Amino acid sequence: MTLLAASEHFAGPPHWTWYILVYFFLAGLAGGSYFLATLLRYWGAPGDEPVARLGFYVPFPATLVGLLMLTLDLKQPLRFWHMLFNTTPGQFGLNFNSRTPMSVGVWVLLVGSVFAFVSFVDTLVRDDRLRNRPARRLAALLEGGAGKAWNVVGSALYLFIAGYTGVLLAVSNQPVWSDSWALGGLFLASGLAGSAALLLLLMRYRPGTESSRAVLEVSERVFTALELVLLVVVFLTLIDDGTLGKALDFPWTLLWLVVLAGMLPSLRDLAVRRFRITPEGAVVAGRVPVWAAAWLVLAGVLALRAAVIFSAQS
Amino acid sequence: MDTKIVPGKAYGFFTDTSVCIGCKACEVACKEWNQLPSKSRGFLGDSLDNTGSLDGQTWRHVKFIDNVPDETMSTGDGRAFLLMSDVCKHCTHASCMDVCPTGAIVRTEFDTVFIQQSVCNGCRNCIAACPYDVIDIDPDRDVARKCTLCYDRLQGGMQPACAKACPTESIQFGPLDELRETAKKREADLHEQGLMQANLYGHDDKVYGGLNAFFLLMDKPETYGLPNAENAVLPQRNNRAGYLGLLGTAVLGVLGGIFALRNRGTDE
Numbered sequence: 135m136t137l138l139a140a141s142e143h144f145a146g147p148p149h150w151t152w153y154i155l156v157y158f159f160l161a162g163l164a165g166g167s168y169f170l171a172t173l174l175r176y177w178g179a180p181g182d183e184p185v186a187r188l189g190f191y192v193p194f195p196a197t198l199v200g201l202l203m204l205t206l207d208l209k210q211p212l213r214f215w216h217m218l219f220n221t222t223p224g225q226f227g228l229n230f231n232s233r234t235p236m237s238v239g240v241w242v243l244l245v246g247s248v249f250a251f252v253s254f255v256d257t258l259v260r261d262d263r264l265r266n267r268p269a270r271r272l273a274a275l276l277e278g279g280a281g282k283a284w285n286v287v288g289s290a291l292y293l294f295i296a297g298y299t300g301v302l303l304a305v306s307n308q309p310v311w312s313d314s315w316a317l318g319g320l321f322l323a324s325g326l327a328g329s330a331a332l333l334l335l336l337m338r339y340r341p342g343t344e345s346s347r348a349v350l351e352v353s354e355r356v357f358t359a360l361e362l363v364l365l366v367v368v369f370l371t372l373i374d375d376g377t378l379g380k381a382l383d384f385p386w387t388l389l390w391l392v393v394l395a396g397m398l399p400s401l402r403d404l405a406v407r408r409f410r411i412t413p414e415g416a417v418v419a420g421r422v423p424v425w426a427a428a429w430l431v432l433a434g435v436l437a438l439r440a441a442v443i444f445s446a447q448s
Numbered sequence: 449m450d451t452k453i454v455p456g457k458a459y460g461f462f463t464d465t466s467v468c469i470g471c472k473a474c475e476v477a478c479k480e481w482n483q484l485p486s487k488s489r490g491f492l493g494d495s496l497d498n499t500g501s502l503d504g505q506t507w508r509h510v511k512f513i514d515n516v517p518d519e520t521m522s523t524g525d526g527r528a529f530l531l532m533s534d535v536c537k538h539c540t541h542a543s544c545m546d547v548c549p550t551g552a553i554v555r556t557e558f559d560t561v562f563i564q565q566s567v568c569n570g571c572r573n574c575i576a577a578c579p580y581d582v583i584d585i586d587p588d589r590d591v592a593r594k595c596t597l598c599y600d601r602l603q604g605g606m607q608p609a610c611a612k613a614c615p616t617e618s619i620q621f622g623p624l625d626e627l628r629e630t631a632k633k634r635e636a637d638l639h640e641q642g643l644m645q646a647n648l649y650g651h652d653d654k655v656y657g658g659l660n661a662f663f664l665l666m667d668k669p670e671t672y673g674l675p676n677a678e679n680a681v682l683p684q685r686n687n688r689a690g691y692l693g694l695l696g697t698a699v700l701g702v703l704g705g706i707f708a709l710r711n712r713g714t715d716e
Contacts, residue, residue: 142670142679146501146581148572173705179712209570209590216550216569229551233684236573237549293698301690305683306576307543315689319697326701349708356704364697409711 141375143309147447153207158299158439160200162321165296166329167192168250170353172285174346185346187257188336192329193292194254197247218244235302242294249288252276297322303442310446313375317442320364327357327400328435331428338425351424352409354431358400365393381445389441396434399427451622453605458559459597460538460660461611461619462627464634465672466646468531468618470496470510475533477613478508481598485588495529502534504586507595508610509534513671532663532672533610533619536561536582536595537650540657544574544583547683552592559624560597560660568592577683579656579675597660624660634664655680 171189174182205214217240220229231237252272258264259273276284300317311317330353337343337350372378382390399422422430453459479486484505492500495512502509513530538560545553545561552567553574563574563583568591574583575592586593598608606612611621620627628651638646649669650659654677669676 142675143579144581144673144675145577145579146575146584148576149585150572150576169701170705173702173709177706178709207571209572209585210568213550213569216552216567217571220551221567222551222554222564225551229549231547231549231551233687234547234549234573235687235690236547236571240549293701294694297694297697301687301694304686304690305547306573307579307681307683308576311576312683312686315686316693318690318694322694322697322701326704348712352711353705353708356708357701360697360700360704409708 141309141313141377143307143312143377145307145309147308148306149447150207150443151447153203155436155440155443157200157203157207158321158443159436160196160203161299162296162325162435162439163329163332164193164196164200164250165292165294165322166326166357167196167332168253168285168292169289169296169326170329170333170350171253172289174349175285176282178349179345181342181345182349184340184343185333185337185350187261188333188340188343189329190253190257192332192336193250194247197243197250197295201243201247233305235298235305239295239298239302242291242298246288246291246295249284249291253285253288256281293322296325299439300442303446308446309377310372310381310442313377314368314371316364316367316371320361320368321439323357323361323364324435324438327354327361327397328432330354330357331431331435334424335428335432347424351403355400355404355409358397358431359404362397362401380448381441383445383448386441386445386448389437389444392437393434393441396430396432396437399430451607451626453558453602453607455557458624458660459602459622460560460624460627460662461535461597461608461621462631462651462662462664463533463535464618464620464631464664465530465532466634466638466643466664466666467616468510468533469616470512470531471615472510473613473615474508474610474619475499475506475510477609478595479506481601481609482507482596502536502580502582502594503584504593505588507535507593511672513667515667515671530666530671532665533614534580534582534673535610535661536597537580537656537662538595538597538660539655540653540660541682542656543577543579543683547573547577549573556599556602558597558599558602560599560602562596562599563592563594565589565591565593579680581673595661627662631662631664638664649674656682 167189171186175186205211218229220227255269256273256276259269297318300321303311304317306312330350334350372381489500495514497512499506499509511532511534515530542561550567550569552564554562556562570590583592583594607621611619631648631651635646635648645666647665649665650662
């Protein structure tokens with residue numbers, strides 16, 4: 135990353151496309167949801183528990199589908215386990231390569247999915263949707279401080295999962311990807327904003343969640359502001375390395391416009407209304423209906439990853 | 449080549465592009481020995497090139513770099529039409545090995561870089577990392593493949609097929625230390641002849657710690673699609689900054705979430 139000296143890139147594209155895009159999208163939402171759920175359960179009001187439970191329902195299925203996408207993307211899907219175990223003759227053992235986020239990410243995903251599964255089961259028990267004895271015993275183990283510790287560790291893992299995908303792209307020799315160190319942070323901020331939007335959308339399916347709306351809307355505004363800052367940082371680093379033009383080239387411009395459209399409602403509300411709350415505890419609403427804004431945010435989360443993934447390989 | 453090939457010693461290629469005639473005997477010999485299919489890419493419309501690039505089934509590729517000026521201004525001194533038999537560089541600090549999550553990419557007893565077909569799962573991280581666009585997926589086997597520097601031939605005491613087939617000795621195979629001496633002499637000879645543009649690429653540790661397949665070029669590296677020393681960087685350079693950026697964002701995200709929770713009581 136030299137100052138105002140364009141980097142040379144002669145690397146060929148790895149053809150990471152739709153499976154990877156879906157995985158990156160789900161990783162962002164799983165990570166943000168687990169974190170928000172933990173925050174709401176342990177640092178929120180008692181009335182935030184229903185939304186916290188919604189949040190804990192998201193990571194496990196999202197991780198499962200994400201892992202399926204990752205596996206299907208391999209040219210040899212049945213060898214997915216080679217990521218974990220070295221099959222080189224005479225060198226059998228566990229595989230871990232700290233120099234590539236792909237290897238680090240696989241292990242964090244593996245451990246993280248255990249956290250997501252346990253939290254998923256725990257939430258089913260709390261909602262009285264799962265009554266068998268092993269599940270209840272598991273949930274009983276998570277009462278009190280143990281549960282808090284479990285969810286905090288799980289949150290740390292899932293914050294990593296939401297953003298390491300950007301670091302993975304950066305640790306390459308591809309144009310755009312390797313020209314910015316801020317992609318990991320950008321993906322994390324976008325995943326957090328997307329998760330707040332997702333929970334706002336899911337709230338309608340669960341009674342007793344209305345009191346948490348203000349927290350989620352304010353969170354969305356904060357995370358979107360963070361995302362905007364990181365987007366600017368990414369663009370500045372790309373200008374520095376002379377690859378911004380490639381990232382913004384047509385048709386990827388259209389995807390960047392969707393990214394901006396996804397951020398606009400939150401940014402506009404942030405600029406006009408800041409974080410004001412009504413006496414009833416609701417955030418002062420913006421002009422765009424909440425559900426429409428939430429869908430826009432999710433579209434922006436997807437478009438951001440698509441723009442980064444596809445523009446570099448075109 | 450009458451050198452005895454001994455495990456434990458570093459071997460490689462010295463490719464002298466100044467004597468390449470673009471006959472593609474190396475491409476044919478490579479495909480023949482390694483039993484790689486020759487699938488037609490159709491008419492590329494790119495001079496005499498009919499393979500286009502290195503890929504999972506093309507491990508030697510003769511580049512035809514058309515530098516012919518629109519109006520003839522000089523005899524060209526060999527610069528007008530550059531030829532280069534491209535191949536995996538078998539880098540000392542190999543980007544592909546650096547990022548392989550399965551351990552499929554290993555360094556052999558001949559100091560070459562080798563992809564184990566039975567271990568690779570086709571994640572393509574090595575393709576994203578290779579700065580020379582060398583590695584690709586073999587569509588018939590669905591694993592990443594590239595030049596093995598004829599690992600099987602070396603084990604049998606034979607030099608690689610491409611070097612054996614090259615009629616002009618543009619591709620020379622041998623122990624690295626000997627090849628480096630040969631290359632320096634050749635460069636000095638060309639400089640004496642007034643061809644000052646002749647330069648060695650990858651013979652020393654400035655590019656990826658040194659390339660086992662290094663070149664004598666007749667123009668700057670970028671013209672041949674090779675990153676110069678300044679841009680020859682490993683993917684892992686972004687690990688620390690990338691993770692720090694992620695950590696910083698995570699901290700700000702946590703603070704932002706706490707702010708949102710604390711702000712719920714603020715009246716309009």
